Amino acid sequence: MKFFHKVIDVENLSEGNFILKLERNDIVFKAGQFFSLGIPGTNINREYSVCSGENESSIDFLIREIDEGILSKELRKLKVSDEVKILGPYGNFYLKNFNLNENYIFIASGTGISPFMSLLKTYPNIKYQLYHGIRYKIDMINTLPEKNYFKFVSKENINNSNFFSGRITKNLEMLLKQDKRSYVFMCGNSMMVTDVYDSLLKNNFKPEKIFTEIFF
Numbered sequence: 001m002k003f004f005h006k007v008i009d010v011e012n013l014s015e016g017n018f019i020l021k022l023e024r025n026d027i028v029f030k031a032g033q034f035f036s037l038g039i040p041g042t043n044i045n046r047e048y049s050v051c052s053g054e055n056e057s058s059i060d061f062l063i064r065e066i067d068e069g070i071l072s073k074e075l076r077k078l079k080v081s082d083e084v085k086i087l088g089p090y091g092n093f094y095l096k097n098f099n100l101n102e103n104y105i106f107i108a109s110g111t112g113i114s115p116f117m118s119l120l121k122t123y124p125n126i127k128y129q130l131y132h133g134i135r136y137k138i139d140m141i142n143t144l145p146e147k148n149y150f151k152f153v154s155k156e157n158i159n160n161s162n163f164f165s166g167r168i169t170k171n172l173e174m175l176l177k178q179d180k181r182s183y184v185f186m187c188g189n190s191m192m193v194t195d196v197y198d199s200l201l202k203n204n205f206k207p208e209k210i211f212t213e214i215f216f
């Protein structure tokens, strides 16, 4: 097992977000899982969910640079051919018995969209609706299919067919009208996840079909 993986690219998406693309080598993972990343020679590691698909040649991570943060800043400064230490995969946030006939609801805040990017690349025929809470329109992921990708923008005033003003937690009507038998996967900050979880239960979604991953 080789733990050190070379950087292929650091792609800036917006002021805050970037994609770190690494050589995959012999890594195997399930869409939705995460790895612990670190810079060789330091003892600082952080967890990051894979955003590339199970069958792609590189392994990619969507990362938000945190102003006061330690590692996310350093990862953004990496150059092509620098090495990153990768441990994993970890986590159970993946589809256990994928079924084309089931409906899947994906709910993300910020870079919590990362596991869903991986899932949608891995299962392109999945039946889904994706709800994404972002701060600015520019934080949307424009490589995702536009259909069924609903963006909730908290720091800009915007309203059109797939954009809504305000946080997801203030715009739950559309989500709560979906089929109550759906599988629901939620990922991102703990406040969003716990608030939406409570609303789903109050609206008769099935607790055994709700799965969560908390980033911070």
Ligand SMILES: Cc1cc2nc3c(=O)[nH]c(=O)nc-3n(C[C@H](O)[C@H](O)[C@H](O)COP(=O)(O)OP(=O)(O)OC[C@H]3O[C@@H](n4cnc5c(N)ncnc54)[C@H](O)[C@@H]3O)c2cc1C
Binding pocket: 034, 046, 047, 048, 049, 050, 061, 062, 063, 064, 065, 066, 068, 069, 070, 071, 072, 073, 110, 111, 112, 114, 213, 214, 215, 216
């Ligand atoms: C299972 C798991 C998967 C994760 N996957 C991703 C991922 O795919 N992409 C990603 O960008 N991050 C992800 N994270 C968060 C990541 O591990 C780090 O916490 C984050 O990058 C900050 O690290 P840092 O060293 O820069 O900041 P630190 O010095 O560790 O933290 C600074 C502060 O920033 C807060 N913080 C952490 N993440 C965020 C955030 N996204 N927005 C606002 N504040 C934050 C922390 O709570 C802390 O108070 C994941 C976390 C977990 C537990």
